[in-house]
Amino acid sequence: MTARIACGSDRAILSDVLNSLADGTACIVPPATGILGVTEITEQLKPREIVLYTSGSTGPSRGILRSHESWTASFSPLADLMSLTSKDSVWVPGPLTSTLFLYGAIHTDAVGAELLLSDMPGSSATIVHTVPAIAIEILQNITDFPRLRLLVVAGDRLPPQVWDLAHGTGIEILEYYGAAELSFVASRNNPDEELSAFPGVEYAIRDSVIWVRSPYLAERYVFADGDEASGPALWRDGWASVGDLGSMESGHLNVQGRGDSAVTVxxxxxxxxxxxxxxxxxxxxxxxxxxxxxxxxxxxxxxxxxxxxxxxxxxxxxxxxxxxxxxxxxxxxxxxxxxxxxxxxxxxxxxxxxxxx
Missing domain, CATH: 3.30.300.30 (ANL, C-terminal domain)
Incomplete structure:
Protein backbone atom coordinates (compact mmCIF):
# COMPACT_ATOMS: atom_id res chain seq x y z
CA MET A 1 0.00 0.00 0.00
CA THR A 2 1.46 3.36 -1.04
CA ALA A 3 1.99 5.84 1.77
CA ARG A 4 0.00 9.04 1.93
CA ILE A 5 1.85 12.31 1.43
CA ALA A 6 0.19 14.82 3.74
CA CYS A 7 0.80 18.22 2.17
CA GLY A 8 -1.05 21.36 1.17
CA SER A 9 -3.15 23.37 3.60
CA ASP A 10 -3.17 22.65 7.33
CA ARG A 11 -6.63 21.12 6.95
CA ALA A 12 -5.42 18.83 4.17
CA ILE A 13 -2.41 17.74 6.25
CA LEU A 14 -4.62 17.10 9.28
CA SER A 15 -7.12 15.07 7.24
CA ASP A 16 -4.41 12.89 5.70
CA VAL A 17 -2.69 12.18 9.02
CA LEU A 18 -5.96 11.40 10.79
CA ASN A 19 -6.97 9.03 8.00
CA SER A 20 -3.55 7.37 8.17
CA LEU A 21 -3.84 6.82 11.91
CA ALA A 22 -7.37 5.45 11.45
CA ASP A 23 -6.69 2.96 8.66
CA GLY A 24 -3.05 2.12 9.41
CA THR A 25 -1.68 3.51 6.16
CA ALA A 26 1.88 4.79 6.19
CA CYS A 27 2.15 8.57 5.95
CA ILE A 28 4.74 11.25 5.22
CA VAL A 29 4.38 14.86 6.35
CA PRO A 30 6.89 16.81 4.20
CA PRO A 31 8.75 19.85 5.55
CA ALA A 32 7.54 23.35 4.80
CA THR A 33 10.14 23.57 2.02
CA GLY A 34 8.10 21.10 -0.07
CA ILE A 35 7.92 17.50 -1.24
CA LEU A 36 11.01 17.44 -3.47
CA GLY A 37 12.78 14.14 -2.76
CA VAL A 38 10.00 12.95 -0.45
CA THR A 39 7.99 10.85 -2.90
CA GLU A 40 10.85 8.33 -3.18
CA ILE A 41 10.29 7.33 0.46
CA THR A 42 6.68 6.23 0.00
CA GLU A 43 7.46 2.75 -1.32
CA GLN A 44 9.92 2.10 1.49
CA LEU A 45 7.46 2.47 4.37
CA LYS A 46 5.53 -0.23 6.14
CA PRO A 47 1.94 0.10 7.36
CA ARG A 48 1.51 2.10 10.57
CA GLU A 49 4.69 4.12 10.01
CA ILE A 50 4.89 7.88 9.69
CA VAL A 51 7.75 10.15 8.61
CA LEU A 52 7.89 13.61 10.15
CA TYR A 53 10.52 16.30 9.71
CA THR A 54 12.58 18.18 12.27
CA SER A 55 12.16 21.94 12.56
CA GLY A 56 15.63 22.74 11.22
CA SER A 57 16.32 25.13 14.11
CA THR A 58 19.83 23.73 14.64
CA GLY A 59 20.60 22.39 11.16
CA PRO A 60 19.02 20.87 8.06
CA SER A 61 15.51 19.46 8.39
CA ARG A 62 15.64 15.63 8.60
CA GLY A 63 13.01 12.98 8.06
CA ILE A 64 12.25 10.97 11.20
CA LEU A 65 10.56 7.59 10.99
CA ARG A 66 8.34 6.48 13.84
CA SER A 67 5.45 4.06 14.37
CA HIS A 68 1.89 5.29 14.78
CA GLU A 69 1.87 3.74 18.25
CA SER A 70 4.93 5.72 19.38
CA TRP A 71 2.88 8.85 18.76
CA THR A 72 -0.53 7.82 20.04
CA ALA A 73 0.81 6.20 23.22
CA SER A 74 1.36 9.65 24.72
CA PHE A 75 -2.19 10.88 24.08
CA SER A 76 -3.67 9.77 27.40
CA PRO A 77 -0.84 10.85 29.75
CA LEU A 78 -0.62 14.28 28.13
CA ALA A 79 -4.39 14.76 28.40
CA ASP A 80 -4.11 13.95 32.11
CA LEU A 81 -1.32 16.52 32.61
CA MET A 82 -3.40 19.14 30.77
CA SER A 83 -6.71 18.15 32.45
CA LEU A 84 -7.95 18.19 28.86
CA THR A 85 -11.58 17.26 28.17
CA SER A 86 -13.97 17.42 25.24
CA LYS A 87 -15.28 20.71 26.66
CA ASP A 88 -11.98 22.49 25.94
CA SER A 89 -11.18 24.60 22.88
CA VAL A 90 -7.54 24.18 21.82
CA TRP A 91 -5.78 26.69 19.58
CA VAL A 92 -2.81 25.52 17.51
CA PRO A 93 -1.40 28.80 16.13
CA GLY A 94 1.43 27.38 14.01
CA PRO A 95 1.79 25.45 10.74
CA LEU A 96 1.10 21.71 10.82
CA THR A 97 4.34 21.04 8.95
CA SER A 98 5.84 21.56 12.43
CA THR A 99 5.70 18.36 14.51
CA LEU A 100 4.99 20.39 17.65
CA PHE A 101 1.84 21.95 16.21
CA LEU A 102 0.79 18.85 14.27
CA TYR A 103 0.90 16.75 17.42
CA GLY A 104 -1.17 19.37 19.24
CA ALA A 105 -3.83 19.20 16.53
CA ILE A 106 -3.90 15.38 16.37
CA HIS A 107 -4.01 15.12 20.16
CA THR A 108 -6.91 17.57 20.37
CA ASP A 109 -8.87 15.57 17.81
CA ALA A 110 -8.19 12.32 19.67
CA VAL A 111 -9.64 13.70 22.88
CA GLY A 112 -12.66 15.16 21.10
CA ALA A 113 -12.00 18.77 22.10
CA GLU A 114 -12.68 21.68 19.75
CA LEU A 115 -9.68 22.36 17.49
CA LEU A 116 -8.81 25.88 16.36
CA LEU A 117 -6.18 25.98 13.61
CA SER A 118 -3.81 28.86 12.86
CA ASP A 119 -6.21 30.49 10.36
CA MET A 120 -8.92 30.69 13.05
CA PRO A 121 -9.14 33.28 15.83
CA GLY A 122 -7.89 31.97 19.14
CA SER A 123 -10.03 34.24 21.29
CA SER A 124 -12.31 31.38 22.40
CA ALA A 125 -9.44 29.04 23.30
CA THR A 126 -9.11 27.54 26.76
CA ILE A 127 -5.76 25.96 25.89
CA VAL A 128 -3.00 26.91 23.45
CA HIS A 129 -0.17 24.68 22.13
CA THR A 130 2.67 27.06 21.41
CA VAL A 131 6.33 28.11 21.55
CA PRO A 132 7.80 30.75 23.90
CA ALA A 133 7.70 33.64 21.38
CA ILE A 134 3.97 33.20 20.73
CA ALA A 135 3.26 32.58 24.42
CA ILE A 136 4.70 36.01 25.22
CA GLU A 137 2.49 37.67 22.60
CA ILE A 138 -0.59 35.94 24.02
CA LEU A 139 0.17 36.92 27.60
CA GLN A 140 0.87 40.52 26.60
CA ASN A 141 -2.57 40.62 24.99
CA ILE A 142 -4.38 38.45 27.52
CA THR A 143 -7.63 40.44 27.31
CA ASP A 144 -8.04 38.99 23.81
CA PHE A 145 -8.23 35.49 25.36
CA PRO A 146 -10.91 35.69 28.05
CA ARG A 147 -11.38 31.88 28.35
CA LEU A 148 -7.70 30.90 28.37
CA ARG A 149 -6.62 28.68 31.28
CA LEU A 150 -3.50 26.85 30.07
CA LEU A 151 -0.48 27.36 27.80
CA VAL A 152 1.30 24.19 26.70
CA VAL A 153 4.77 25.41 25.73
CA ALA A 154 7.79 23.71 24.16
CA GLY A 155 10.41 24.21 21.47
CA ASP A 156 12.91 26.20 23.53
CA ARG A 157 13.69 27.01 27.15
CA LEU A 158 10.88 29.11 28.59
CA PRO A 159 12.17 32.60 29.53
CA PRO A 160 11.41 33.88 33.05
CA GLN A 161 9.34 36.65 31.45
CA VAL A 162 6.70 34.12 30.40
CA TRP A 163 6.31 32.70 33.91
CA ASP A 164 6.14 36.22 35.35
CA LEU A 165 3.47 37.31 32.89
CA ALA A 166 1.44 34.16 33.46
CA HIS A 167 1.61 34.53 37.24
CA GLY A 168 0.08 37.99 36.95
CA THR A 169 -2.82 36.76 34.83
CA GLY A 170 -3.66 33.49 36.60
CA ILE A 171 -2.89 31.44 33.49
CA GLU A 172 -1.29 28.04 34.10
CA ILE A 173 1.69 26.84 32.08
CA LEU A 174 2.69 23.29 31.21
CA GLU A 175 6.25 23.44 29.90
CA TYR A 176 7.66 20.29 28.42
CA TYR A 177 11.03 19.22 27.11
CA GLY A 178 11.31 16.86 24.19
CA ALA A 179 12.43 16.54 20.59
CA ALA A 180 10.94 15.29 17.36
CA GLU A 181 13.13 12.19 17.70
CA LEU A 182 12.26 11.59 21.37
CA SER A 183 8.74 12.98 21.71
CA PHE A 184 7.95 13.87 25.35
CA VAL A 185 10.71 13.56 27.93
CA ALA A 186 9.92 15.76 30.93
CA SER A 187 7.60 18.56 32.04
CA ARG A 188 6.87 21.06 34.78
CA ASN A 189 4.19 23.58 35.73
CA ASN A 190 6.22 25.55 38.27
CA PRO A 191 9.26 27.72 37.42
CA ASP A 192 10.78 27.03 40.84
CA GLU A 193 11.03 23.31 40.12
CA GLU A 194 13.14 21.31 37.69
CA LEU A 195 11.58 19.08 35.06
CA SER A 196 10.01 15.76 36.09
CA ALA A 197 9.81 12.68 33.89
CA PHE A 198 6.83 12.50 31.54
CA PRO A 199 4.74 9.39 32.39
CA GLY A 200 6.37 6.29 30.94
CA VAL A 201 9.78 7.94 30.43
CA GLU A 202 13.14 7.00 31.91
CA TYR A 203 16.18 9.24 31.50
CA ALA A 204 19.83 8.99 32.43
CA ILE A 205 22.88 11.26 32.21
CA ARG A 206 25.90 9.74 30.48
CA ASP A 207 28.99 11.93 30.10
CA SER A 208 26.77 15.00 30.70
CA VAL A 209 24.42 13.99 27.84
CA ILE A 210 20.72 13.17 28.32
CA TRP A 211 19.63 9.68 27.23
CA VAL A 212 15.98 8.63 27.12
CA ARG A 213 14.03 5.37 27.07
CA SER A 214 10.26 5.36 26.52
CA PRO A 215 7.48 3.98 24.31
CA TYR A 216 7.42 7.33 22.49
CA LEU A 217 10.81 7.18 20.72
CA ALA A 218 11.17 7.46 16.95
CA GLU A 219 13.11 4.70 15.18
CA ARG A 220 15.62 6.41 12.89
CA TYR A 221 16.26 9.13 10.31
CA VAL A 222 15.51 8.53 6.63
CA PHE A 223 16.93 9.90 3.38
CA ALA A 224 14.79 10.52 0.31
CA ASP A 225 15.70 7.04 -0.96
CA GLY A 226 14.49 5.46 2.27
CA ASP A 227 17.95 4.54 3.53
CA GLU A 228 18.97 5.40 7.05
CA ALA A 229 20.25 8.97 7.33
CA SER A 230 22.60 10.59 9.81
CA GLY A 231 21.67 13.28 12.31
CA PRO A 232 22.24 14.43 15.88
CA ALA A 233 20.21 11.59 17.45
CA LEU A 234 21.68 8.24 18.45
CA TRP A 235 19.75 5.04 19.20
CA ARG A 236 21.41 2.38 21.39
CA ASP A 237 19.86 -0.65 23.10
CA GLY A 238 16.42 0.91 23.47
CA TRP A 239 17.77 4.31 24.52
CA ALA A 240 18.05 7.47 22.41
CA SER A 241 19.70 10.88 22.66
CA VAL A 242 19.74 14.03 20.57
CA GLY A 243 22.92 15.23 22.25
CA ASP A 244 21.31 17.60 24.73
CA LEU A 245 23.41 18.35 27.79
CA GLY A 246 21.89 18.02 31.22
CA SER A 247 22.16 17.04 34.85
CA MET A 248 19.90 15.22 37.27
CA GLU A 249 19.17 15.71 40.95
CA SER A 250 16.70 13.65 42.96
CA GLY A 251 15.17 12.38 39.74
CA HIS A 252 14.57 15.86 38.34
CA LEU A 253 16.10 16.93 35.03
CA ASN A 254 17.97 20.14 34.28
CA VAL A 255 18.36 20.64 30.53
CA GLN A 256 21.36 22.76 29.59
CA GLY A 257 20.94 22.79 25.83
CA ARG A 258 22.14 20.99 22.75
CA GLY A 259 25.63 19.55 22.73
CA ASP A 260 26.49 22.04 20.02
CA SER A 261 25.54 24.80 22.48
CA ALA A 262 28.61 23.86 24.51
CA VAL A 263 31.32 26.35 23.51
CA THR A 264 34.94 25.96 24.56
CA VAL A 265 36.43 29.35 25.48
Whole structure:
Protein backbone atom coordinates (compact mmCIF):
# COMPACT_ATOMS: atom_id res chain seq x y z
CA MET A 1 0.00 0.00 0.00
CA THR A 2 1.46 3.36 -1.04
CA ALA A 3 1.99 5.84 1.77
CA ARG A 4 0.00 9.04 1.93
CA ILE A 5 1.85 12.31 1.43
CA ALA A 6 0.19 14.82 3.74
CA CYS A 7 0.80 18.22 2.17
CA GLY A 8 -1.05 21.36 1.17
CA SER A 9 -3.15 23.37 3.60
CA ASP A 10 -3.17 22.65 7.33
CA ARG A 11 -6.63 21.12 6.95
CA ALA A 12 -5.42 18.83 4.17
CA ILE A 13 -2.41 17.74 6.25
CA LEU A 14 -4.62 17.10 9.28
CA SER A 15 -7.12 15.07 7.24
CA ASP A 16 -4.41 12.89 5.70
CA VAL A 17 -2.69 12.18 9.02
CA LEU A 18 -5.96 11.40 10.79
CA ASN A 19 -6.97 9.03 8.00
CA SER A 20 -3.55 7.37 8.17
CA LEU A 21 -3.84 6.82 11.91
CA ALA A 22 -7.37 5.45 11.45
CA ASP A 23 -6.69 2.96 8.66
CA GLY A 24 -3.05 2.12 9.41
CA THR A 25 -1.68 3.51 6.16
CA ALA A 26 1.88 4.79 6.19
CA CYS A 27 2.15 8.57 5.95
CA ILE A 28 4.74 11.25 5.22
CA VAL A 29 4.38 14.86 6.35
CA PRO A 30 6.89 16.81 4.20
CA PRO A 31 8.75 19.85 5.55
CA ALA A 32 7.54 23.35 4.80
CA THR A 33 10.14 23.57 2.02
CA GLY A 34 8.10 21.10 -0.07
CA ILE A 35 7.92 17.50 -1.24
CA LEU A 36 11.01 17.44 -3.47
CA GLY A 37 12.78 14.14 -2.76
CA VAL A 38 10.00 12.95 -0.45
CA THR A 39 7.99 10.85 -2.90
CA GLU A 40 10.85 8.33 -3.18
CA ILE A 41 10.29 7.33 0.46
CA THR A 42 6.68 6.23 0.00
CA GLU A 43 7.46 2.75 -1.32
CA GLN A 44 9.92 2.10 1.49
CA LEU A 45 7.46 2.47 4.37
CA LYS A 46 5.53 -0.23 6.14
CA PRO A 47 1.94 0.10 7.36
CA ARG A 48 1.51 2.10 10.57
CA GLU A 49 4.69 4.12 10.01
CA ILE A 50 4.89 7.88 9.69
CA VAL A 51 7.75 10.15 8.61
CA LEU A 52 7.89 13.61 10.15
CA TYR A 53 10.52 16.30 9.71
CA THR A 54 12.58 18.18 12.27
CA SER A 55 12.16 21.94 12.56
CA GLY A 56 15.63 22.74 11.22
CA SER A 57 16.32 25.13 14.11
CA THR A 58 19.83 23.73 14.64
CA GLY A 59 20.60 22.39 11.16
CA PRO A 60 19.02 20.87 8.06
CA SER A 61 15.51 19.46 8.39
CA ARG A 62 15.64 15.63 8.60
CA GLY A 63 13.01 12.98 8.06
CA ILE A 64 12.25 10.97 11.20
CA LEU A 65 10.56 7.59 10.99
CA ARG A 66 8.34 6.48 13.84
CA SER A 67 5.45 4.06 14.37
CA HIS A 68 1.89 5.29 14.78
CA GLU A 69 1.87 3.74 18.25
CA SER A 70 4.93 5.72 19.38
CA TRP A 71 2.88 8.85 18.76
CA THR A 72 -0.53 7.82 20.04
CA ALA A 73 0.81 6.20 23.22
CA SER A 74 1.36 9.65 24.72
CA PHE A 75 -2.19 10.88 24.08
CA SER A 76 -3.67 9.77 27.40
CA PRO A 77 -0.84 10.85 29.75
CA LEU A 78 -0.62 14.28 28.13
CA ALA A 79 -4.39 14.76 28.40
CA ASP A 80 -4.11 13.95 32.11
CA LEU A 81 -1.32 16.52 32.61
CA MET A 82 -3.40 19.14 30.77
CA SER A 83 -6.71 18.15 32.45
CA LEU A 84 -7.95 18.19 28.86
CA THR A 85 -11.58 17.26 28.17
CA SER A 86 -13.97 17.42 25.24
CA LYS A 87 -15.28 20.71 26.66
CA ASP A 88 -11.98 22.49 25.94
CA SER A 89 -11.18 24.60 22.88
CA VAL A 90 -7.54 24.18 21.82
CA TRP A 91 -5.78 26.69 19.58
CA VAL A 92 -2.81 25.52 17.51
CA PRO A 93 -1.40 28.80 16.13
CA GLY A 94 1.43 27.38 14.01
CA PRO A 95 1.79 25.45 10.74
CA LEU A 96 1.10 21.71 10.82
CA THR A 97 4.34 21.04 8.95
CA SER A 98 5.84 21.56 12.43
CA THR A 99 5.70 18.36 14.51
CA LEU A 100 4.99 20.39 17.65
CA PHE A 101 1.84 21.95 16.21
CA LEU A 102 0.79 18.85 14.27
CA TYR A 103 0.90 16.75 17.42
CA GLY A 104 -1.17 19.37 19.24
CA ALA A 105 -3.83 19.20 16.53
CA ILE A 106 -3.90 15.38 16.37
CA HIS A 107 -4.01 15.12 20.16
CA THR A 108 -6.91 17.57 20.37
CA ASP A 109 -8.87 15.57 17.81
CA ALA A 110 -8.19 12.32 19.67
CA VAL A 111 -9.64 13.70 22.88
CA GLY A 112 -12.66 15.16 21.10
CA ALA A 113 -12.00 18.77 22.10
CA GLU A 114 -12.68 21.68 19.75
CA LEU A 115 -9.68 22.36 17.49
CA LEU A 116 -8.81 25.88 16.36
CA LEU A 117 -6.18 25.98 13.61
CA SER A 118 -3.81 28.86 12.86
CA ASP A 119 -6.21 30.49 10.36
CA MET A 120 -8.92 30.69 13.05
CA PRO A 121 -9.14 33.28 15.83
CA GLY A 122 -7.89 31.97 19.14
CA SER A 123 -10.03 34.24 21.29
CA SER A 124 -12.31 31.38 22.40
CA ALA A 125 -9.44 29.04 23.30
CA THR A 126 -9.11 27.54 26.76
CA ILE A 127 -5.76 25.96 25.89
CA VAL A 128 -3.00 26.91 23.45
CA HIS A 129 -0.17 24.68 22.13
CA THR A 130 2.67 27.06 21.41
CA VAL A 131 6.33 28.11 21.55
CA PRO A 132 7.80 30.75 23.90
CA ALA A 133 7.70 33.64 21.38
CA ILE A 134 3.97 33.20 20.73
CA ALA A 135 3.26 32.58 24.42
CA ILE A 136 4.70 36.01 25.22
CA GLU A 137 2.49 37.67 22.60
CA ILE A 138 -0.59 35.94 24.02
CA LEU A 139 0.17 36.92 27.60
CA GLN A 140 0.87 40.52 26.60
CA ASN A 141 -2.57 40.62 24.99
CA ILE A 142 -4.38 38.45 27.52
CA THR A 143 -7.63 40.44 27.31
CA ASP A 144 -8.04 38.99 23.81
CA PHE A 145 -8.23 35.49 25.36
CA PRO A 146 -10.91 35.69 28.05
CA ARG A 147 -11.38 31.88 28.35
CA LEU A 148 -7.70 30.90 28.37
CA ARG A 149 -6.62 28.68 31.28
CA LEU A 150 -3.50 26.85 30.07
CA LEU A 151 -0.48 27.36 27.80
CA VAL A 152 1.30 24.19 26.70
CA VAL A 153 4.77 25.41 25.73
CA ALA A 154 7.79 23.71 24.16
CA GLY A 155 10.41 24.21 21.47
CA ASP A 156 12.91 26.20 23.53
CA ARG A 157 13.69 27.01 27.15
CA LEU A 158 10.88 29.11 28.59
CA PRO A 159 12.17 32.60 29.53
CA PRO A 160 11.41 33.88 33.05
CA GLN A 161 9.34 36.65 31.45
CA VAL A 162 6.70 34.12 30.40
CA TRP A 163 6.31 32.70 33.91
CA ASP A 164 6.14 36.22 35.35
CA LEU A 165 3.47 37.31 32.89
CA ALA A 166 1.44 34.16 33.46
CA HIS A 167 1.61 34.53 37.24
CA GLY A 168 0.08 37.99 36.95
CA THR A 169 -2.82 36.76 34.83
CA GLY A 170 -3.66 33.49 36.60
CA ILE A 171 -2.89 31.44 33.49
CA GLU A 172 -1.29 28.04 34.10
CA ILE A 173 1.69 26.84 32.08
CA LEU A 174 2.69 23.29 31.21
CA GLU A 175 6.25 23.44 29.90
CA TYR A 176 7.66 20.29 28.42
CA TYR A 177 11.03 19.22 27.11
CA GLY A 178 11.31 16.86 24.19
CA ALA A 179 12.43 16.54 20.59
CA ALA A 180 10.94 15.29 17.36
CA GLU A 181 13.13 12.19 17.70
CA LEU A 182 12.26 11.59 21.37
CA SER A 183 8.74 12.98 21.71
CA PHE A 184 7.95 13.87 25.35
CA VAL A 185 10.71 13.56 27.93
CA ALA A 186 9.92 15.76 30.93
CA SER A 187 7.60 18.56 32.04
CA ARG A 188 6.87 21.06 34.78
CA ASN A 189 4.19 23.58 35.73
CA ASN A 190 6.22 25.55 38.27
CA PRO A 191 9.26 27.72 37.42
CA ASP A 192 10.78 27.03 40.84
CA GLU A 193 11.03 23.31 40.12
CA GLU A 194 13.14 21.31 37.69
CA LEU A 195 11.58 19.08 35.06
CA SER A 196 10.01 15.76 36.09
CA ALA A 197 9.81 12.68 33.89
CA PHE A 198 6.83 12.50 31.54
CA PRO A 199 4.74 9.39 32.39
CA GLY A 200 6.37 6.29 30.94
CA VAL A 201 9.78 7.94 30.43
CA GLU A 202 13.14 7.00 31.91
CA TYR A 203 16.18 9.24 31.50
CA ALA A 204 19.83 8.99 32.43
CA ILE A 205 22.88 11.26 32.21
CA ARG A 206 25.90 9.74 30.48
CA ASP A 207 28.99 11.93 30.10
CA SER A 208 26.77 15.00 30.70
CA VAL A 209 24.42 13.99 27.84
CA ILE A 210 20.72 13.17 28.32
CA TRP A 211 19.63 9.68 27.23
CA VAL A 212 15.98 8.63 27.12
CA ARG A 213 14.03 5.37 27.07
CA SER A 214 10.26 5.36 26.52
CA PRO A 215 7.48 3.98 24.31
CA TYR A 216 7.42 7.33 22.49
CA LEU A 217 10.81 7.18 20.72
CA ALA A 218 11.17 7.46 16.95
CA GLU A 219 13.11 4.70 15.18
CA ARG A 220 15.62 6.41 12.89
CA TYR A 221 16.26 9.13 10.31
CA VAL A 222 15.51 8.53 6.63
CA PHE A 223 16.93 9.90 3.38
CA ALA A 224 14.79 10.52 0.31
CA ASP A 225 15.70 7.04 -0.96
CA GLY A 226 14.49 5.46 2.27
CA ASP A 227 17.95 4.54 3.53
CA GLU A 228 18.97 5.40 7.05
CA ALA A 229 20.25 8.97 7.33
CA SER A 230 22.60 10.59 9.81
CA GLY A 231 21.67 13.28 12.31
CA PRO A 232 22.24 14.43 15.88
CA ALA A 233 20.21 11.59 17.45
CA LEU A 234 21.68 8.24 18.45
CA TRP A 235 19.75 5.04 19.20
CA ARG A 236 21.41 2.38 21.39
CA ASP A 237 19.86 -0.65 23.10
CA GLY A 238 16.42 0.91 23.47
CA TRP A 239 17.77 4.31 24.52
CA ALA A 240 18.05 7.47 22.41
CA SER A 241 19.70 10.88 22.66
CA VAL A 242 19.74 14.03 20.57
CA GLY A 243 22.92 15.23 22.25
CA ASP A 244 21.31 17.60 24.73
CA LEU A 245 23.41 18.35 27.79
CA GLY A 246 21.89 18.02 31.22
CA SER A 247 22.16 17.04 34.85
CA MET A 248 19.90 15.22 37.27
CA GLU A 249 19.17 15.71 40.95
CA SER A 250 16.70 13.65 42.96
CA GLY A 251 15.17 12.38 39.74
CA HIS A 252 14.57 15.86 38.34
CA LEU A 253 16.10 16.93 35.03
CA ASN A 254 17.97 20.14 34.28
CA VAL A 255 18.36 20.64 30.53
CA GLN A 256 21.36 22.76 29.59
CA GLY A 257 20.94 22.79 25.83
CA ARG A 258 22.14 20.99 22.75
CA GLY A 259 25.63 19.55 22.73
CA ASP A 260 26.49 22.04 20.02
CA SER A 261 25.54 24.80 22.48
CA ALA A 262 28.61 23.86 24.51
CA VAL A 263 31.32 26.35 23.51
CA THR A 264 34.94 25.96 24.56
CA VAL A 265 36.43 29.35 25.48
CA UNK A 266 40.11 29.26 26.40
CA UNK A 267 39.76 25.67 27.58
CA UNK A 268 36.58 26.36 29.59
CA UNK A 269 33.29 24.75 28.54
CA UNK A 270 30.44 27.26 28.49
CA UNK A 271 26.81 26.27 27.82
CA UNK A 272 25.19 29.06 25.81
CA UNK A 273 21.71 28.30 27.18
CA UNK A 274 22.93 29.14 30.68
CA UNK A 275 24.45 32.41 29.43
CA UNK A 276 21.20 33.32 27.66
CA UNK A 277 19.24 32.67 30.84
CA UNK A 278 21.33 35.11 32.88
CA UNK A 279 21.30 37.81 30.19
CA UNK A 280 17.52 37.53 29.81
CA UNK A 281 17.02 38.11 33.51
CA UNK A 282 19.44 41.04 33.54
CA UNK A 283 17.95 42.79 30.51
CA UNK A 284 14.33 41.80 31.28
CA UNK A 285 13.84 40.52 27.75
CA UNK A 286 13.31 37.11 26.20
CA UNK A 287 14.88 38.11 22.89
CA UNK A 288 18.44 36.94 23.44
CA UNK A 289 20.51 34.35 21.56
CA UNK A 290 24.12 33.43 22.26
CA UNK A 291 26.49 31.44 20.07
CA UNK A 292 30.17 30.73 19.68
CA UNK A 293 32.52 31.68 16.85
CA UNK A 294 36.11 30.71 16.18
CA UNK A 295 38.87 32.80 17.69
CA UNK A 296 42.62 32.49 16.98
CA UNK A 297 43.69 32.80 20.63
CA UNK A 298 40.84 31.40 22.71
CA UNK A 299 39.56 28.76 20.30
CA UNK A 300 36.06 30.19 20.51
CA UNK A 301 34.43 33.29 21.95
CA UNK A 302 30.80 34.09 22.69
CA UNK A 303 28.65 36.48 20.67
CA UNK A 304 25.28 37.66 22.00
CA UNK A 305 22.44 38.82 19.76
CA UNK A 306 19.88 40.98 21.59
CA UNK A 307 16.69 42.68 20.48
CA UNK A 308 16.26 46.15 21.94
CA UNK A 309 17.99 49.49 22.14
CA UNK A 310 20.31 48.65 25.03
CA UNK A 311 23.25 50.98 25.61
CA UNK A 312 26.79 49.75 26.17
CA UNK A 313 26.71 50.26 29.93
CA UNK A 314 23.58 48.12 30.28
CA UNK A 315 25.18 45.33 28.28
CA UNK A 316 28.35 45.55 30.36
CA UNK A 317 26.25 45.21 33.54
CA UNK A 318 24.71 42.04 32.11
CA UNK A 319 28.15 40.70 31.19
CA UNK A 320 29.46 41.44 34.69
CA UNK A 321 27.02 38.86 36.06
CA UNK A 322 28.87 36.14 34.15
CA UNK A 323 32.23 34.49 34.85
CA UNK A 324 35.09 35.47 32.54
CA UNK A 325 34.84 32.71 29.91
CA UNK A 326 31.04 33.12 29.72
CA UNK A 327 31.12 36.86 29.00
CA UNK A 328 30.09 37.69 25.42
CA UNK A 329 33.02 39.37 23.66
CA UNK A 330 30.74 40.86 21.03
CA UNK A 331 27.16 42.12 21.14
CA UNK A 332 24.87 42.42 18.14
CA UNK A 333 21.75 44.58 18.39
CA UNK A 334 19.01 43.27 16.07
CA UNK A 335 15.46 44.28 15.24
CA UNK A 336 14.34 40.68 15.76
CA UNK A 337 15.76 37.20 16.20
CA UNK A 338 15.64 34.99 13.10
CA UNK A 339 13.11 32.19 13.56
CA UNK A 340 12.05 29.04 11.80
CA UNK A 341 8.52 28.70 10.44
CA UNK A 342 7.44 27.03 13.68
CA UNK A 343 8.64 30.00 15.77
CA UNK A 344 11.85 28.56 17.20
CA UNK A 345 15.05 30.63 17.18
CA UNK A 346 16.98 29.73 14.02
CA UNK A 347 20.34 28.81 15.55
CA UNK A 348 22.02 28.39 12.20
CA UNK A 349 21.07 31.94 11.21
CA UNK A 350 22.32 33.22 14.59
CA UNK A 351 25.71 31.60 13.98
CA UNK A 352 25.90 33.17 10.53
CA UNK A 353 25.02 36.60 11.96
CA UNK A 354 27.73 36.24 14.59
CA UNK A 355 30.36 35.07 12.11
CA UNK A 356 29.71 37.97 9.74
CA UNK A 357 29.56 40.68 12.41
Missing amino acids: GGHTVVTDDVEHIIRRSLCTSEVAVTGIEHPRFGEILVAVVVGDFDDSTLRMAADLLPGPAKPRRWIRADSLPRTESGKVDRGAIRRMAASA
